[in-house]
Amino acid sequence: MESSDEATDDLPMPPYVTAEDVVFALRAVNVHAPEQQPDGQRCRKDQAAHPCRLHRWGRRVLAKRGLTDEQIQTLLNGGTVALR
């Protein structure tokens, strides 16, 4: 029987998000980017339904660090954002 609580399937969050975690998270979000497939968006790395586990983890880490979607996009595009 499949659990309806997806959160239990998620990767553990670091208790405190360091600058190194931010780098890992950005890499995860970047590598685990969506790819359009006939049956919908899938992770181009592991072919899981997008957003995949690692993509979600990366987004959560970045959100916990206080980064907005806009700032995340800037970083993914090679820009710089002042981290708090």
Ligand SMILES: [Zn+2]
């Ligand atoms: Zn993935």
